[in-house]
Amino acid sequence: MTDPRAPELTPWAAAGIAAGLFAVDPAGCGGLVLRAHAGPVRERWLEQLRQLLPSTSPMRRLPLHIADGRLLGGLDLAATLKAGKPIAERGLLAECDGGVAVAAMAERLTVATAGRIAAVMDSHEVLLERDGLGLRVPTRFGVVALDEGVTDDEVVPVVLTDRLAFQVDIVPVGIRDVEEPFWTVDDIVAARNLLPQVEAGDSVLEALCGAAMALGIASLRIPFLALRVARAAAALDGRTQVSDDDATLAGRLVLAPRATRLPPMEPPEDQQEEAPPPEQQPPDEPPPEGEDQQTQQDLDKPLEDRVLEAAKAALPAGLLAQLQLGAMRSRSGSAGKAGALQQGKSRGRPIGTRRGEIRAGARLNVIETLRAAAPWQPLRRAQALASGAVKGPRVHVRRDDFRITRFKQRTETTTIFAVDASGSAALHRLAEAKGAVELLLADCYVRRDRVGLIAFRGQGAELLLPPTRSLVRAKRSLAGLPGGGGTPLAAAIDAVRELAEAVKRRGETPVAVFLTDGRANIDREGKPGRPKAMEDAVAAARVLAQENFTTILVDTSPRPQRSAQELSQAMNARYLPLPYADAATLSSAVQAASS
Structure with missing residues (x-):
């Protein structure tokens, strides 16, 4: 069986240690997020957790769409009608007192439901004031949030994960990798009895707080959860004092999964303090050699550095690569995939x-x-x-x-592309703009969004493609777009606004993307003249801004144009100056700006 204190832990070993520590202090540790697919591996882990919990600790499952009355309690309708007076119903959170609540498909929990669970965890009581009832029911429990999300945009609400000490991922674990628990229920009971006597020095809390700050963890709850885990680890070892090993274990299990940046690098060797010459060392303490020397150096390091090293060693390879590249992104939904929320x-x-x-x-x-x-x-x-x-x-x-x-x-999203096909755009970036739009069209097709295409050149704007999901029609319309002529920006903005209003009337969410250099020279009446054309374009942009549509303006000119910046400000759009970008860069930039 794997040693719980081993420098390297398999995913199942880390999950097993987290289960034991959580069983010692469910309410203090808050709980854990178990990222796993439904199957025998997850059921084995849940069964091991049941075996570790004492018989007096209940374990209840919270359905995904649980009603507030069943979650918090409320009026027992059948008993009320029978008795002729209000009769209260005990909620699931109250039934979990002293035990564990298992939230199924927690990545789909609404923020409101997660907030109610978090509020009860903070106050340690269910406050019921509804249906003519006024009750306060004390309850202390831990939460196991089952995360079955397949993509990165499916996450457990932050309001709940911020109160759960552990984040465990057993997706890569196979049924053959499953091992027996590290502890028995008798070990857990003994640790629970010893836990109130366990103390931690100020140095431990300072080290955990410093490590959390170095890893970019902003929440103040996380270091205290790590301290709770360290106390539980000491209790499992039968000690009443938290050791440095307990702190490093807490750093690996609690701090590492939440890291948003790498800790600062150590200064180069030439900037470090020089070691004293050998003749100044006491003669009766010869310097250790080999592995003993490395062990002694590790023990001489400050506790915060050891906690940081343990947390960094526990970072997954993919997360470590993202941190090194500075590409950490929140697991939030991408634009267009779900559209805007509306009530019906x-x-x-x-x-x-x-x-x-x-x-x-x-x-x-x-x-x-x-x-x-x-x-x-x-x-x-x-x-x-x-x-x-x-x-x-x-x-x-x-x-x-x-x-x-x-x-x-959630409403469907319709992305409206307005492509500048005038002479200046054709001279500079029309080919690249077409390539970028094709990539964006493909991305919209994957998300099952609708796309529309408007081209403006000459004396007006033309709707080449009404909103559709047909990628073939969109590409065909774009490929046949010729270049040349004036830049009727005002007509293009009016056309986009009219189409966006029609999309909104259908109950969909419009997103407008302009690809232009912003140099208008054709006014609304189709007459040439740059001053009047820019005046009409700015006026049309201000009318568009009043609609509060999501709008992006990509400046495709060789150099960022002041006219394009002023136009983006007038229409309250996100301005993307991309003077030296290819089609792929244009596509990724627009996707990032619309997220």
Whole structure:
């Protein structure tokens, strides 16, 4: 079996150590994010965690679309109707007191649900004030967030991961790599009993905070979570004092997965302090040699440096390469893939209920309607009897009780390309602009976005391709685009605005991308004249800015033009001066700017 203190740990060994430390102090460590696909490997890890938890520690699963009433508690509708008075229902978070809550498909949790779980973890109690109830239920638990995300834009909400000590990835682990647990449930129980007596010196906390700062970890919670892990490691070893090895282990498991930069490099040897000459060393302490000398040097290093070295050694190869290249990017959704969020009455993901009337296609939420009506049943029955009614309905529901389900859905994105095909653009960058648009069109096709193409040259703008998902039609329209003539920028901006408004009316999200040098010389009436043409272009840009569309202006001239900068400011667009870029660079720059 792998040594938990070994310099190098396999992914399964790291996951096993994290499970043991988490089982010692679930509420203190917060929990862990387990990145794994559904299958036997993940189930084996969860089963080992169950074996490590004492029998008194419950383990509950939180469904993905769990309702607030089941999560936090609320009105027990059946019991309320039977008893004739409000009866509270105990939520899952309260049932997890002293144990673990397993969040299924946590990468799809809404920020609202993750925020409610985080709030309960912070306050150690469920505060229930709804449906005529007012309760405070104490609860302390840890969370295992199962991350089944396939792509980098599927992540567990930060509001939850910021409170979980461990981030474990067992995706590359095969069933043959699974090993037995390092500890038994008796070891965990003994460590739990010893944990309140474990102390850590100020040097340990200072080292963890310094290492977190050197690794670019901004959250103040993370060093304290690392300290909790170090205390749990000491308790598992049967000690009441946190050692340096415990701190380095916490750095490897807690700090390393969250690193956003590499620690500063050590100064060159010629800038370091020179070692004292051999004759100044005590004669009775000869310098150690070989491996003993290296061990002694490691022990002489400050604790913060050892924690940093341990964290750096635990960095995955891919993450280390990204940090060295300075290419760290947040795992957030790319533009166009999901479009803008909008609320609706009949389609999308349910996001709660509101009071309303059944009209215009709204959907009545029967359960929530009955919940709202339940507390008033005794009063309404008494009123019905007082009015002389002999026999009334078993449940009195009124218009104020109606609850309408709200939905949230992401709209499709339509990217509108406005390509300058005038004489100046054809002379400079039309071929490269066509290549960039083709690459962007292919990217939109992969994301299943719609694309539209507008070309402007001569005396006006022409819609070459209405919004479509056909990549073949888009490329064919672009390939047949000739170059030459004037630059009617005002007409192009007006055409883009009209098309974007039509896209928005269909419920989609428009994104406008202009590829031009910004040197307008044809006004709105189709007459030549640079001053009047620029004046019309700026006026059209200001009208476009009022629509609040996402707009990008790529300056394709050999040198950045002041006219293009002023135009981008007028239309509130992102300005990309790319005087020496090829088609691939143009494509990647536009994708980055629209994200």
